[in-house]
Amino acid sequence: MTDVKSPPATAPAPSRPARPTPVRLSPVDLVGLGLLGVRIRKLRAALSALGISIGIATLIVVTAVPASSQAALMQQLSALGTNLLRAQAVSAQGGGEKSALPAESVDMVRRIGPVQRAAAVANTHTTVRRSEHTDPGAYNGVSVLAAHRDLLRTVGGTMASGTFLTRDNDRFPTVVLGSRSAERLGFGALRPGQPAPQVRIADRWFTVIGILRPVPLASDLDHAVLVGWEAARAELGFDGRPTVLYTRARESAVEAVRDVLPATIDPQTPGLVQVSRPSDALAAKRASESAFSALFLGLAGIALLVGGIGVANTMVISVLERRREIGLRRALGAGRGQIRGQFLTESVVLSGFGGAAGVLLGCAAAAGYTTLQDWPLVLSVTTAAATLGGAVLIGVVAGVYPAVRASRLTPTEALAST
Structure with missing residues (x-):
């Protein structure tokens, strides 16, 4: 009888290692991660916040000073017997x-x-x-x-x-x-x-x-x-x-x-x-109110645009400077969402700090100028709060593109950059 040889057993294929699942960061950890770049590069963060604060202070001043001037003008026109x-x-x-x-x-x-x-x-x-x-x-x-x-x-x-x-x-x-x-x-x-x-x-x-x-x-x-x-x-x-x-x-x-x-x-x-x-002073008063309203809108829009461009420019430069850091974090398992959250949080933090400093600086400058001119100071808490909220919103909008750009860098591309 002929012995029938059984075919050799096939060796099992080696299993691939499972891809690590990124750990979901809590809001507290995300804020701490966003503050990391601010703590490490204090001078750059201070200069970035200074640029934002100047823009917000400009917004406060260009709205408070003309509004105070308008209030003084309205008082003078009312004294002329408009009613x-x-x-x-x-x-x-x-x-x-x-x-x-x-x-x-x-x-x-x-x-x-x-x-x-x-x-x-x-x-x-x-x-x-x-x-x-x-x-x-x-x-x-x-x-x-x-x-x-x-x-x-x-x-x-x-x-x-x-x-x-x-x-x-x-x-x-x-x-x-x-x-x-x-x-x-x-x-x-x-x-x-x-x-x-x-x-x-x-x-x-x-x-x-x-x-x-x-x-x-x-x-x-x-x-x-x-x-x-x-x-x-x-x-x-x-x-x-x-x-x-x-x-x-x-x-x-x-x-x-x-x-x-x-x-x-x-x-x-x-x-x-x-x-x-x-x-005739009544007609002049109403015309000046309309003119000042248009002026406020124009100046506020320009100041917001300048502030947003400054934040976006700061965050784009930050991404270019920290490509190695991004590559190392990606190699250690950080997901794209975490990278986006880090840079977006940093942008909001910079804008928030700069906005708060800008509100204080703008209020002080407006109060000093109106005091010198003997005008009534027209500056409400609602205006200051809205301006600070606008600064944070600018940080969100301006940080979206740099955050997305940072998250798209692969580990090899980021680590290979010099």
């Missing part, structure tokens, strides 16, 4: 002397919703003299006006000395002099403790209790002698009908208030009521 309206009675066609407004017109105007304040003056058609021996014609051009107690606040006037008409003294024979009328009558500042001077109006003596500074919004008051409303009724035979009415309204509703003022003041003959149009 002040002046209504007066005019004579009918063929008439001679100007007519007066209805006695209840001030109360009617105060009932208009957007009206904040209303006051009136009325010509008493009397003359004023320094003494009974003075020629009445010597003070032509100085008018004696009955005035409401709210007149000073309504027209934005201030006192040079003394006090204005109040609830306690407007019923008595007391007067307040305009700045020019005080000069014409020969009175200087009123000094406490000294006897109050007096003037003679309609053969009656009135005590001077105050002198006004010049009133830019109502220059006719500079040449006036103001008597309390009730005192004018009792002492001068005043009939209670105003001739000029001043109204303060909400700035956004000035035009609407102006449209309804004539019919409100005099429903019977609104055509005999002349109302000044809103000040």
Whole structure:
């Protein structure tokens, strides 16, 4: 019998070693890894953060300084009476002397919703003299006006000395002099403790209790002698009908208030009521608001663009400088996701540090400049927080490309680079 030889047994093929599975990093480890490059290269990290902080500080300054300048400009324009309206009675066609407004017109105007304040003056058609021996014609051009107690606040006037008409003294024979009328009558500042001077109006003596500074919004008051409303009724035979009415309204509703003022003041003959149009300063104020808004957007966009380019450039250079480190980590089993996370975290950390420093630097610079210019500082916590968040977002966007580029390097390619 022929022995049948069995075929030789085939040796088992050697098994391939299993590819190591990268360890998933916790957020704390990822942050520590991202801070590694910052700790090792402190000077480079400081210079990179400095570039970012300069960009963010620029953003803070170019928004805070123009906003503060705008606020100062708005205050100056508001001081010009952008929300002040002046209504007066005019004579009918063929008439001679100007007519007066209805006695209840001030109360009617105060009932208009957007009206904040209303006051009136009325010509008493009397003359004023320094003494009974003075020629009445010597003070032509100085008018004696009955005035409401709210007149000073309504027209934005201030006192040079003394006090204005109040609830306690407007019923008595007391007067307040305009700045020019005080000069014409020969009175200087009123000094406490000294006897109050007096003037003679309609053969009656009135005590001077105050002198006004010049009133830019109502220059006719500079040449006036103001008597309390009730005192004018009792002492001068005043009939209670105003001739000029001043109204303060909400700035956004000035035009609407102006449209309804004539019919409100005099429903019977609104055509005999002349109302000044809103000040040209109001139009200038609104135009400047629009211009400043466009300026803010443009400057903020430029600053953000410059900051983003700086971060991206810093991270690209960092990848080129650390190719050996990347290759060594890849050879030791680090996955592409870990490399991406490392460089993206480092970019966010640099942007965060630079952004925080930039916010502080920008706030300090804006505060110093506005203080020197005597402007109100316009800088909200929301703006600073949004700017810091924008810096972190810039770090994320700017670090995406360098992080992806670093993760695509193979170990051999990275380690072979010199």
